[in-house]
Amino acid sequence: MYFENTREFAQKLDQKDPLKKYRDQFLFPKVNDKRVLYFTGNSLGLQPKNTRQFVNDVMKDWEELAVEGHFYAQKPWWDYHERLANPLSKIVGAKPAEITVMNTLTVNLHLLMVSFYRPKGNRYKIICEEKAFPSDQYMLQSQVRFHGYEPDDAIIEIKKRDGEHNFRTEDILKTIKEVGDECALILIGGVNYYTGQVFDMKTITKAGHDVGAFVGWDLAHAAGNIKLDLHNWDVDFAAWCSYKYMNSGPGNASGCFVHERFHNQKEIPRFEGWWGTSKETRFLMKPEFEPMANADAWQLSNAPVLSLAPYLASLEMFDEVGMDAIIAKRNQIVAYLEYILKEIDEQVESSFEIITPSNQEERGTQLSVFLHGEGRKLFEYLMKKGVIVDWREPNVIRLAPAPLYCSYSDMYEFGQILKEGILNKVS
Structure with missing residues (x-):
C-alpha cells in the first residue's frame, strides 16, 4: 500500500x-x-472501559449472595470459567472443549508438562529455541532436573545462524530430525518475545510428531495477536497469558489448550484437583477422581472469578470484532x-x-x-x-x-x- x-x-x-x-x-x-502513545500491548494491554462493570458485578454478587453466589449469581461462579471457552476457541483455533482457563502461564506449562513430558529410556530430550523467555528456560531446566536429567544434556536449543536475528524453519526441522527418537517434547514460544518472529507452528508440530514427540507451544505473545489454528495443526497442548494482547489485567489468568484426543483419558498422568472432576458428582465428595470430558480435567481449584471477570470483559470485545x-x-x-x-x-x-x-x-x-x-x-x-x-x-x-x-x-x-x-x- x-x-x-x-x-x-x-x-x-x-x-x-x-x-x-x-x-x-x-x-x-x-x-x-x-x-500516551502506547506501544507495549505485548507486555500489558490497556484496560477496557467495560472491565470495571464486570468486576463490580462479581463484587455485588459477593456482597448480596455471599457463598450462594456460586450457584445463584447472574453468572454463577462455579462454572464462570466455562464462559471463556467459546470466545477463546475462536481466537486460538480450537474447539471449545479443548479450552480451559486457570492459574497463570508458567504454572500451567508446568502442569501440562506432567502430562506431556514423559521421558522414558532413550527418549528424554526437549527441543526449545535458544534464549527463550527466561521463565520458559527456568521451567524446562527445573523439569528435566526433577526427572533426574541434566539440562545441558536433556535440553536441545535451536540456534540462529551467525549474524542473523531470526530462526530458519529448515534449521528447526533439521534439529528435530537429528534428535529423532531421543526427543520427548518440543516446546517453543509461538512468537519470539525478543524479535517478534512468528514460527511455522503447523510445520514444526508435524515434524515433532513424525519423530514421536509431543509438541506444545507457549503462546504468550501469540494469542490475540496472530492467526492460530491449534486443533487443525494437531498441536498437543498450549498455554498463554491473558494480559498482553487480550487486555485482562496484570498477571491475570492463563488459557490452556489440550487437544481433544487426550480427553476422557483417566490414566493420563496429570496433577488432579476437585475442579477437574465431573461436575455431576463433584459435590458428592467422592474419593475417586472422575475427569471432566474436556480440557477442564486439568483444572485443580475453583475458578478465581475476580480474575476471570476482566478477561471475560475483554473477550466480549474480541468476540464482537x-x-x-x-x-x-x-x-x-x-x-x-x-x-x-x-x-x-x-x-x-x-x-x-x-x-x-x-x-x-x-x-x-x-x-x-x-x-x-x-x-x-x-x-x-x-x-x-x-x-x-x-x-x-x-x-x-x-x-x-x-x-x-x-x-x-x-x-x-x-x-x-x-x-x-x-x-x-x-x-
Whole structure:
C-alpha cells in the first residue's frame, strides 16, 4: 500500500479504519496531561472501559449472595470459567472443549508438562529455541532436573545462524530430525518475545510428531495477536497469558489448550484437583477422581472469578470484532509503522535496524528495532514525551501497536518524537 509520512495521511487512515470506535473503549494513561502513545500491548494491554462493570458485578454478587453466589449469581461462579471457552476457541483455533482457563502461564506449562513430558529410556530430550523467555528456560531446566536429567544434556536449543536475528524453519526441522527418537517434547514460544518472529507452528508440530514427540507451544505473545489454528495443526497442548494482547489485567489468568484426543483419558498422568472432576458428582465428595470430558480435567481449584471477570470483559470485545478484522488492521498499522521508521532513518544520522521479519506471514503486531548509535537515554526521552515503549538490552526497543486501541496518527506522532529525540542528541 502507498503511504505518506504526514499527519494528514495518518488521519485519513484513521477515518477509514473500521475498528476506530474501539479506541474509545479503552482507558489511556496520561503524561503531561496528554494521552500516551502506547506501544507495549505485548507486555500489558490497556484496560477496557467495560472491565470495571464486570468486576463490580462479581463484587455485588459477593456482597448480596455471599457463598450462594456460586450457584445463584447472574453468572454463577462455579462454572464462570466455562464462559471463556467459546470466545477463546475462536481466537486460538480450537474447539471449545479443548479450552480451559486457570492459574497463570508458567504454572500451567508446568502442569501440562506432567502430562506431556514423559521421558522414558532413550527418549528424554526437549527441543526449545535458544534464549527463550527466561521463565520458559527456568521451567524446562527445573523439569528435566526433577526427572533426574541434566539440562545441558536433556535440553536441545535451536540456534540462529551467525549474524542473523531470526530462526530458519529448515534449521528447526533439521534439529528435530537429528534428535529423532531421543526427543520427548518440543516446546517453543509461538512468537519470539525478543524479535517478534512468528514460527511455522503447523510445520514444526508435524515434524515433532513424525519423530514421536509431543509438541506444545507457549503462546504468550501469540494469542490475540496472530492467526492460530491449534486443533487443525494437531498441536498437543498450549498455554498463554491473558494480559498482553487480550487486555485482562496484570498477571491475570492463563488459557490452556489440550487437544481433544487426550480427553476422557483417566490414566493420563496429570496433577488432579476437585475442579477437574465431573461436575455431576463433584459435590458428592467422592474419593475417586472422575475427569471432566474436556480440557477442564486439568483444572485443580475453583475458578478465581475476580480474575476471570476482566478477561471475560475483554473477550466480549474480541468476540464482537473477530480475529480476521484485528489481523487485517494489524497488518496495515505495522506496515505503516515500518514505513515511518524507514522514513525517519533516512532523515537522521543514526541507523535503525528492524530485526523482526519483513515477511507479513512471519510477524505479528511487534516490531523490534535496533537503535544503532543510540542509547538508553533515547528510550528515557521517549517515555518522558509520553511514548510508552519497551527497552531490551543492549539497544533494542520493542514496538507493539495493538490494533484495538492504537491509531495511525499514533504512528506518525511517534515518528516525529523519535526524530526530535535523535536530532537533539539526547543520548
